[in-house]
Amino acid sequence: MNTAISILDGKSVSALGQGTWYMGDDPRKRTDEIKALRTGIDLGMEVIDTAEMYGDGRSEVLVGEAIAGRRDKVFLISKVLPSNASRKGTKAACENSLKRLGTDTLDMYLLHWQGRYPFAETVEAMLELVKEGKIRSWGVSNMDVPEMEEFYSISGGNTCAANEVLYNLSRRGIEFDLIPWCGKKKLPIIAYSPIEQGRVLDNSALRELGEKHGVTPAQITLAWVLRMPGVLAIPKAGSPGHVEENFGALSVSLTEDDMEILDENFPAPGRKVPLEML
Numbered sequence: 001m002n003t004a005i006s007i008l009d010g011k012s013v014s015a016l017g018q019g020t021w022y023m024g025d026d027p028r029k030r031t032d033e034i035k036a037l038r039t040g041i042d043l044g045m046e047v048i049d050t051a052e053m054y055g056d057g058r059s060e061v062l063v064g065e066a067i068a069g070r071r072d073k074v075f076l077i078s079k080v081l082p083s084n085a086s087r088k089g090t091k092a093a094c095e096n097s098l099k100r101l102g103t104d105t106l107d108m109y110l111l112h113w114q115g116r117y118p119f120a121e122t123v124e125a126m127l128e129l130v131k132e133g134k135i136r137s138w139g140v141s142n143m144d145v146p147e148m149e150e151f152y153s154i155s156g157g158n159t160c161a162a163n164e165v166l167y168n169l170s171r172r173g174i175e176f177d178l179i180p181w182c183g184k185k186k187l188p189i190i191a192y193s194p195i196e197q198g199r200v201l202d203n204s205a206l207r208e209l210g211e212k213h214g215v216t217p218a219q220i221t222l223a224w225v226l227r228m229p230g231v232l233a234i235p236k237a238g239s240p241g242h243v244e245e246n247f248g249a250l251s252v253s254l255t256e257d258d259m260e261i262l263d264e265n266f267p268a269p270g271r272k273v274p275l276e277m278l
């Protein structure tokens, strides 16, 4: 299993990071959400993933509060909306994200999904942001193999540092072609919704495997995602208890028999499946 991933030249981070979609939306949950993120940082889960889209910036503001005084322990990722991804728009969106996050640099900045602007324009902006020190690296999200090939054909496009995509037991399509493609390019994959937003957790095979290992279905699900070389997972957890539980997945070793049971219950793709997104 991956316990660490090389995400930028020479920089290695825990293969388990933290997602933040919907965080900051409900004021009653705010204190717990901040505690949850800080618990993860203290456990060494460096990657925190947010986006200007999440709650119209509310997630970034909450993340900013959670990482204040801890910025050096965090590998901070945010994303530009496709509707902002022109050359000028990307740069302006980045400035706004930096302000909300209370930091002067992002570790990685992603194009959230494909929109109407040519990739070349977004790449140009990303490269300028790197030069200006506003971001340390850039990447993409929700891009399938044809889009990745298009990126790599653009000047500077092969400096892309990651592709963030939907991947979990019930969404295995990328195993057919995108994971092998990224593997060849040594491009890390950031697996979003790694526990399918909780929808897989009442599966009986997962419950039984959890009982066998003395762990929870969520931990089995995350351990399964992390078995794949080059893949980093970013579960979102709104309480310190869930963060600690998820962190425990790094210590779960699935056997070949376990893998067979999971394959029977959640079959691998036998052909190309268009990339799904949430």
Ligand code: NDP
Pocket (backbone or CB within 6 Å): 018, 019, 020, 021, 022, 049, 050, 112, 141, 142, 164, 165, 191, 192, 193, 194, 195, 196, 197, 198, 201, 218, 219, 234, 235, 236, 237, 238, 239, 242, 243, 245, 246, 277, 278
């Ligand atoms: P996840 O698969 O991470 O599931 C989150 C849900 O699972 C929450 O309801 C959470 O509840 C629950 N949960 C977390 N830990 C446990 C646990 N140990 N036991 C039981 N339930 C648990 O879904 P997300 O869609 O949030 O994906 C993760 C992150 O990926 C996002 O937050 C976001 O940062 C990113 N993302 C990126 C996308 C993109 O297009 N690039 C699209 C979707 C997500 P609770 O809050 O109560 O802990």
